[in-house]
Amino acid sequence: MGTVSNVLNRPNLVAEATRERVQASIGELGFIRNETARQLRQGRGHTLGVVVPSMANPYFADLGRAAEAAMNADGFDALWCTSDGSLAKEERCLDFLEEQNVSGVLISPLDLGEDRITDLHGRGLAVVLLDRTGTGVCSVGADHRPGGALAARHLLGRRHRRLLFVTGPLSFGPVRERHDGAVRAARDAGLTESALTTFEQPEMTAEAGRAAAERLLTLDPLPTGVFCANDLLALGLINQLVRAGVKVPSEISVVGYDDIDLAATAVVPLTTVRQPRADLGRIATELALAETGDPERHDHRQVVLSPELIVRESA
Secondary structure, three states: OOOHHHHHOOOOOOOHHHHHHHHHHHHHHOOOOOHHHHHHHHOOOOEEEEEEOOOOOHHHHHHHHHHHHHHHHOOOEEEEEEOOOOHHHHHHHHHHHHHOOOOEEEEOOOOOOHHHHHHHHHOOOEEEEEOOOOOOOEEEEEOHHHHHHHHHHHHHHOOOOOEEEEEOOOOOHHHHHHHHHHHHHHHHOOOOHHHEEEEEOOOOOHHHHHHHHHHHOOOOOOOOEEEEOOHHHHHHHHHHHHHOOOOOOOOOEEEEEEOOHHHHHOOOOOEEEEOOHHHHHHHHHHHHHHHHHOOOOOOOOEEEEOOEEEOOOOO
């Protein structure tokens, strides 16, 4: 059965006077065409879903803007969802995007198993994983173990021999890889277990960084070099240290990860490991569009980009 607008455009079905009355009612009621219904009739539409853990983290916002710009350049639009660190909500996001008849999904997954990927593909969706890999799917991400090693080596090169690693949940793959790379670099430089401390925070927010700083100040002896698994943690930690009268970097040096815009403009400009956010978003979109355009001949690719150390004043 057609939509109202389709029926009205078929004069043989609707008398002129009736059509004029219905058109007038449409104007009064503010009728909006049902785009989802139209796509269901014509096949999947020009929309890609994007699922990220949080839009409050500027890293995901920047990556997402680049992805959406690439979509728009190809005539596609983005439909956004956030999982908020919840596996159940991640599933609801995917169900919702399927209901909206998107052509594909870009996702930074909390837990997207092979069965779920196969199911999405079986329903005709392109899938691109951000910072994850999976069988029969495209992926794009940064090489986080070398990134973590870059941060630790920078602190070691500044002669720091008591290091603290402030991370988010180590169950999250990219965070664990950053931590593992930093720990390996410190051990390779001869640091003992007693010289390495790890604080695992439940979230990767500025507030979690502040809480880590308060905990740091109870240690004896204090660490002199801190690597935070993202910039929000690092900025929250630095702010609390400064409020407590600790001089950064002369007493404690701090390195972050991501290089969000706030890193360069902080009161103490942040030394950090830069992820190529714009490239990640653009490439992820290009991979999804390529599969959407020709799924039968599409070759899945796993793209890994290199992070870069950006030295500023905090370390």
